[in-house]
Amino acid sequence: MQDIIMYTDGSSRGNPGPGGYGTILMAGQKTKELSHGFRKTTNNRMELMAVIAGLEAMKKTGLNITIYSDSQYVVKAVKEGWLNKWLATNFAKGKKNKDLWVKFYNLSTKHHLKFVWVKGHADNPYNNRCDELATSAADGKNLDIDEGYEMDPERLIL
Known part of the structure; x- marks a missing residue:
């Protein structure tokens, strides 16, 4: 079975603000x-x-996927076991993005994943292209609602 290479990047114009992701899949x-x-x-x-979108695009299971990301948040959460601790404690102590981490975890169990951190905005053409995709998406018109963010009860004002 052929290995899959995935490059990912995310962008936010303000934090929070309009945002987007870019993913490149190669087989x-x-x-x-x-x-x-x-x-x-x-x-x-x-x-x-960006990682979730790439995993959702997979039509088969059991794939060997190497994921290149410039996000230490994503790479370290997986490689250093942070995600396992967050899952075991049900994201206690205000750990953020539970909705996406649970979705990622469920998708990740279907494949064999390897994460590799790459320096962002450097000389990697695939990472740079993902940045272009992400920033273009963030700057686009008719942006969707990130329901996991906007509808989070902790952010809603009653």
């Missing part, structure tokens, strides 16, 4: 780009959403 000679924008979100949410 052999095939390449697919994904991006989407939201009207109010955070950078960390978009970094994680």
